[in-house]
Amino acid sequence: MKNNKTKNKNTNNNKILKKFIANIKHMCYYITTEKCKKHFSVDEGVIKMASVFDVAKYILEKKGRMSTWKLQKLCYYSQAWALAWTEKPIFNEDFEAWSNGPVCPILFQEHKGKFSVSKDDISGDSSCLTEDEKDTINIVLKDYGNMEPYDLRELSHSEAPWKDARGDLPESVRSDEVITKEAMGEYYGSL
Numbered sequence: 001m002k003n004n005k006t007k008n009k010n011t012n013n014n015k016i017l018k019k020f021i022a023n024i025k026h027m028c029y030y031i032t033t034e035k036c037k038k039h040f041s042v043d044e045g046v047i048k049m050a051s052v053f054d055v056a057k058y059i060l061e062k063k064g065r066m067s068t069w070k071l072q073k074l075c076y077y078s079q080a081w082a083l084a085w086t087e088k089p090i091f092n093e094d095f096e097a098w099s100n101g102p103v104c105p106i107l108f109q110e111h112k113g114k115f116s117v118s119k120d121d122i123s124g125d126s127s128c129l130t131e132d133e134k135d136t137i138n139i140v141l142k143d144y145g146n147m148e149p150y151d152l153r154e155l156s157h158s159e160a161p162w163k164d165a166r167g168d169l170p171e172s173v174r175s176d177e178v179i180t181k182e183a184m185g186e187y188y189g190s191l
Contacts, residue, residue, distance in 0.1 A: 049089075049090075049091060049092060050090055050091050050128050050129050050130075050133060051091050051092075051093065051124060051128075052075055052079075052091045052093040052104050052106065052107050052124075053107065053110065053122055053123050053124030053125075054091070054124040054125055054126055054128045054129055055075050055078050055079075055090055055091060055124070055129070055133075055137060056071055056075055056107055056110075056122045056124055057119055057122045057123075057124035057125060057126045058124070058126035058129055058134065058137055059071060059074050059075065059078070059137065059141065060117065060118055060119040060121075060122060061119050061126055062137075062138070062141055062145075063141060063145055064118070065116050065117065065118040066116060066117070066149075067115060067116050067149045068108075068111045068114060068115065068116065068117055069100060069101075069149035069150075069152070069153060070147075070148075070149040070152060071107075071111070071117060072101070072102065072103050072104060072107065072108070073101060073102065073144070073149070073152035073153065073155075073156060074140060074141065074144060074145065074152075075104060075107065076095050076101075076102040076104070076156065077140045077144050077152075078090060078136060078137045078140045079091065079095070079181075079184065080161070080184040080185075080187075080188045081136055081139065081140055081188055082133065082136045083181055083184050083185030083188065083189070084184075084185055084187075084188035084189035084191070085136065085189075086132070086136075087185060087189075089181055090129070090133050090136070090137075093106050093107070094178045094179070094180075094181075095178070095179045095184075096165075096175065096176050096177060096178055096179065097161075097162050097165035097166045097175050097177045097178075097179050098174070098175060098176075099171055099172060099173070099174060099175070100153055101152070101153045101156035101157060101162060102156055102161075102162055102179055105176075110122060110123065157171065159187060160183070160187045161179045161180075161183045161184050161187050162179060164183060165177040165178065165179045165180075165183070
C-alpha cells in the first residue's frame with residue numbers, strides 16, 4: 001500500500017515538474033528576448049524556432065476570430081503535419097491528450113476563460129515564422145480551417161496520437177499525458 005502511494009506521489013510530482021519546466025521555458029522565452037530576437041542566429045549556435053503563440057497568431061490573422069477549441073486543434077495539426085513532412089517541429093511546446101482533444105497547456109493559459117479569441121488576444125508574432133512554416137500552416141488551414149470545432153475534436157479523437165497518449169482512459173476523464181512529437185510525426189507521416 002505504501003509503495004502505491006509513493007509511486008502515485010512520484011508520478012504526480014513528475015507531472016507537476018514537467019508543467020513547471022514548460023512554464024519556465026515560456027517565461028524565459030519572453031523575458032530574455034523581444035519579438036523575433038528570440039530567434040537567435042545560427043552563428044550563435046542556436047537553432048531558430050517559433051513558438052505556439054506565433055503559430056496561433058498567424059492562424060488568427062488568416063482566419064479571424066475563432067473558438068479556442070478550434071485554435072488549439074489548428075495549432076496541433078500545424079505541428080503534426082510539419083513533423084510529418086519535415087521531421088522538425090515548428091515550435092517546442094507540447095500538446096496534452098485532454099478530454100476535448102489535443103491541447104497545448106501554455107496556449108490554454110493565454111486564452112483561459114475565453115470562448116473565442118482574435119489575433120489581439122494572443123501574444124505571438126507571426127513574422128517570426130519562416131516561409132516554409134507559413135506554407136505548412138496554410139495547407140493545414142486549407143484542409144482543416146473550415147471544419148467546425150466539434151468536427152476537429154472528433155477527428156483528433158479518432159487518431160492514434162491522442163488515443164495512444166490517453167491509453168484506456170475514458171473520454172470524460174481528465175489527462176495531462178503528453179502527445180509526443182515522435183508519435184505525431186510517425187502517425188501523420190504514415191498517412
